[in-house]
Amino acid sequence: MRGEELDAAPDSVEEGKRLVRLGGDTGLSLSERLSETFHKLTWRTPLHSLRLRGRYPLKLIAVPDDPIVGDIGRGQALLDGRVSFRGESHDLPDLDFARRDWGRPFAAHVHSFAWLRDLSTVATRAEGAPIAEALTARWLAAYADKVDALAWAPDLWGRRLLFWTSHAPLILGSTDLVYRSAVLNTLARGARHLERGADKAPPGTRRVAGWCGVVAAGLLIPGGDPRRAFGEAGLARALATGLFEDGGAVSRSPAQLLDTIALLAMLRETYAARRLELPVAAATALARAVPALLGVCHADRGLGSWQGGGPASADEVAAVVAATGIRTRPLRQSRDWGYQRLSAGAAVLIVDAAPPPVGRQVEGGCASTLAFELSDGPARLVVNCGGARAATASLPSAFANGLRTTAAHSTLTLANSNSTAIQPDGTLGRGVAEVELSRQESDAASRLEASHDGYVRRWGLLHRRQLVLTGDGRELRGEDALLPPNSLRGRQRRAGAAFAIRFHLGRGVQASPTADGQAALLRLPSGSLWQFRCRGGALAIEPSLWIDDTGRPVPTQQLVMTGEAPAGGASASWTFKRAI
Numbered sequence: 001m002r003g004e005e006l007d008a009a010p011d012s013v014e015e016g017k018r019l020v021r022l023g024g025d026t027g028l029s030l031s032e033r034l035s036e037t038f039h040k041l042t043w044r045t046p047l048h049s050l051r052l053r054g055r056y057p058l059k060l061i062a063v064p065d066d067p068i069v070g071d072i073g074r075g076q077a078l079l080d081g082r083v084s085f086r087g088e089s090h091d092l093p094d095l096d097f098a099r100r101d102w103g104r105p106f107a108a109h110v111h112s113f114a115w116l117r118d119l120s121t122v123a124t125r126a127e128g129a130p131i132a133e134a135l136t137a138r139w140l141a142a143y144a145d146k147v148d149a150l151a152w153a154p155d156l157w158g159r160r161l162l163f164w165t166s167h168a169p170l171i172l173g174s175t176d177l178v179y180r181s182a183v184l185n186t187l188a189r190g191a192r193h194l195e196r197g198a199d200k201a202p203p204g205t206r207r208v209a210g211w212c213g214v215v216a217a218g219l220l221i222p223g224g225d226p227r228r229a230f231g232e233a234g235l236a237r238a239l240a241t242g243l244f245e246d247g248g249a250v251s252r253s254p255a256q257l258l259d260t261i262a263l264l265a266m267l268r269e270t271y272a273a274r275r276l277e278l279p280v281a282a283a284t285a286l287a288r289a290v291p292a293l294l295g296v297c298h299a300d301r302g303l304g305s306w307q308g309g310g311p312a313s314a315d316e317v318a319a320v321v322a323a324t325g326i327r328t329r330p331l332r333q334s335r336d337w338g339y340q341r342l343s344a345g346a347a348v349l350i351v352d353a354a355p356p357p358v359g360r361q362v363e364g365g366c367a368s369t370l371a372f373e374l375s376d377g378p379a380r381l382v383v384n385c386g387g388a389r390a391a392t393a394s395l396p397s398a399f400a401n402g403l404r405t406t407a408a409h410s411t412l413t414l415a416n417s418n419s420t421a422i423q424p425d426g427t428l429g430r431g432v433a434e435v436e437l438s439r440q441e442s443d444a445a446s447r448l449e450a451s452h453d454g455y456v457r458r459w460g461l462l463h464r465r466q467l468v469l470t471g472d473g474r475e476l477r478g479e480d481a482l483l484p485p486n487s488l489r490g491r492q493r494r495a496g497a498a499f500a501i502r503f504h505l506g507r508g509v510q511a512s513p514t515a516d517g518q519a520a521l522l523r524l525p526s527g528s529l530w531q532f533r534c535r536g537g538a539l540a541i542e543p544s545l546w547i548d549d550t551g552r553p554v555p556t557q558q559l560v561m562t563g564e565a566p567a568g569g570a571s572a573s574w575t576f577k578r579a580i
Helices: 032-041 046-051 072-079 106-113 117-123 127-143 154-166 177-200 205-220 225-242 254-275 278-296 314-324 397-402
Strands: 017-021 082-085 088-093 339-344 346-351 370-374 379-383 412-414 435-441 445-452 462-470 477-483 497-505 510-513 519-523 529-535 538-547 553-565 572-576
Touching: 017 379, 032 510, 072 082, 072 127, 072 477, 082 106, 088 106, 088 529, 106 397, 117 127, 117 154, 127 177, 154 177, 154 205, 154 254, 177 205, 205 225, 205 254, 225 278, 225 412, 254 278, 254 314, 339 445, 339 462, 346 462, 397 529, 477 497, 497 538, 497 572, 510 553, 519 538, 553 572
Parallel strands: none
Antiparallel strands: 017 435, 082 088, 339 346, 346 370, 370 379, 379 497, 412 497, 435 445, 445 462, 462 477, 477 572, 497 553, 510 519, 519 529, 529 572, 538 553
């Protein structure tokens, strides 16, 4: 499929009503958590150390290319003596791999050796090798013989294998034979560790990363044919459990889907270095994942803010998609991935029209059902706060958890509560179990209607949202209704509750209220002017924030409609209309 143009996977939600079900409102059971903890404890035993022994390679069979361009700013920072990632920066002389106070994104970046990509993008081999070898030697001194829960995590070892082999000229060009031997020996030990631990990684991107490392080791370490076959079977299982049939990630996180695609693109180059083709299971997954990813990109090809991920830049998305060699159209609607894409003129509307990710499989999911993002060309008009997984370490954990709430998304909240509960252990609990969906298309307009049951158990009310995007993309009409479900009609109803409908505005969008208090003028950074008008609730303009692609909070504004929903329900309508 290299260089070929593919049709997007058939849009798989039929005209008319279709019930979408995703089960699972509990996290891992106590026995499963104990089993996971026990497995990590076995890493410290002499038996596990014996399992890591074996023949050590003298060289790699081949050196694959890294098909993805690194970040120039981060690469230049390395040349200047600093490691920087997601707003966190540390000087190279003071970099201590044994530290445990780094933010999770920064720690993963450093221990995975993903920074090698950034360094190779801006530096010649002569410039970059001393930096890469010094940091690699420091990591080996700390962890080559110490199987650590963080540094030896299966997903990080999988990534490390991919980056060490793709950037071998930077870390293996030394004339110090003791150092070279230590790198190769540790690489082989890591591969043996992964063979026994890749399936213990959480399903999704992290498990895929582990198995990609096993396969890469089988392809590039001499005598690896049995390991390669074993790894290909494991990778096929990981992709089957980590991706939906329509190509979306089980985490429902576009940022994690982008990561999965990048891993498969690197693995494809590893096969190419051996003049082999990517296995059918991986190639098929890649062909489905790319249109699913493009389906949640805005008009500028940058990602929106969904399920804890930040808004990856258009350049980052373009680099990863180009590395796949797949040219395709965005997936407009999906059955399992759950995002609906409506586009007309310069406007792109993306709607979360499915239950949140399964609690047992995903930590850090968001209660975002029926939220939407709206862009006008390169400008984001309505967004979600985003960034719960991507925020910088300087943000308190309570703040990051707040980014996962329903109120941090552009949708309705009832009684100031989440549509799906967020548990203390980070998983999602009870709430939305079913989403009912209807979509119609015509030249005049695209219409989407969806409802969820997240508030039925507590308040006896369904949330139904109708969205209509006109054919010229200059107007979005919406209605939010709270209705008693058919199963509760005629029975004793619960007391009413207050509702709030939030529209978080994009960076640089300036909102000004009108004299009647029922509308606002929205001026975009490009100079375009939109008007917002509502009915059925009081309108206020309040502060908000948005997590940018570096993980930093950016002050923004939000439109908030408030009202009371009696036991019989309520409705409120609103319109975004482009004026200039």
